[in-house]
Amino acid sequence: MSRKILTVCLLWLSLLSSAYAAESFVLGVVPYMSARKLSVLYEPLRAELQRQLKRPVTIETAADYSFFLERTNHGRYDIIATSPYFGRLAQQEQNYQPLVRPLTDLEPLLVVRPDGAKNVRELRNKVISTSDRLANLTLSAHRYLLQAGFVPGKTIIIRPTGSHANSLASLLSGEASAAIISVSALHQFGSDMEKKVRILARLPRTTPLLYMGHKRLGQQQLAQLEQQLLKFANNTPQGKAFSQELKHDGLKPVAEQDMEALDPFVQDLKGLMK
Template identity: 75%
Template structure:
């Protein structure tokens, strides 16, 4: 092989290597808010991931929870910020490794209008709006209402609207008597929303959003990523602001018991997917 041809081959190999190195990683965020809102909220984390992983990172979500779940199953996302039941499923069946979870648990709420129903019992025969039928909050509400003596679909209608914004709009317009939302999501609507709704019931707290990474990143990179995410969220000014905005109050490692506790809910989720 001539020196000229060898030089060309080496140049091509170098260009391919650079192109490969520049391929962006994908942070997939479960679509619990609008794509624009999620992009704004998770931008500080995206910047931190780029710094730690030394590779471009982009944020993606999906049109709905079903589409997001399918994209996760396909391995479309390198890192996921996902609902706990999706996270456990991703760990068990889709080659994702747990990284971190918020310090605070998720607190689901049933909210109504200030002049709305006065008790949970008064919801019988009425409509409750929610973001998505597969959302963590929706599954939590199913269990809560069943324990309160309701048969969802018979005694009460839980109607998925596509987003928290749509769910709240349905409540405020009178299309639903109550809405399912979390304390953190209500906070992210801003203080003006608080004056438009009244908390009807606080549901039992549940495991919050989970962060996981795909095993193709490699164990060493995942271990380093986990360490740096905890430092970012708990020690840096940017990370503390990010955590506060999301009502995470910081991040901690995910324990095995956290994940195993989700198994009954994963069973509920699979029942809905059939």
């Protein structure tokens, strides 16, 4: 094939890819699990959105929380399923509008091995593993440990590992003495994992995962998406199964007080990103 023909073919494929991307509706999911696991968990929602919108819908995540935040800021995603602190930032600064949230609040856990620490005081000068330094669970644990008398980085080490799976593996291998995870994320690893760890402390609950839409979609479509999400999760067999698997227990509209409660943590997040 001549160089000229090859160039034309590559240009055609590039244009075709761009056209498809323009047609696609992108659901962005914060990378609290591996991309493969997230694609399985959110497939029912992707399929429902594609059916409702009558256009291709793709699921995308990112390599880490920082990259996901950057892509959100650039408007890469049409809808996001995002961590609460990222969601408040997306509302305030990134042109996204809250749609719905799970009925259940986010409940962070501090877990240890069955033969591990008997109380939080025994974690002094130990390592606690977590998924990502910008994860809401990490920030919640940071506040909790400060209130418990620890100084993160000095009298206790919080070590990001890249994913919840890595964090739990670090705990089970003995590289960490405790791990930070949510009730819902732990459930998604199955009953076998739940038997391998013991809950040492339940941290204060917060506003959970947020589903948000980019304002470029327009108020009419955003309102329709909110109603479609509520109907799917609360009134259809597929949606109820999806909601149960993610420990959402259903969806409801986001109240302004849900968002306002996140402001102190957003300040923590901004301080961490400086």
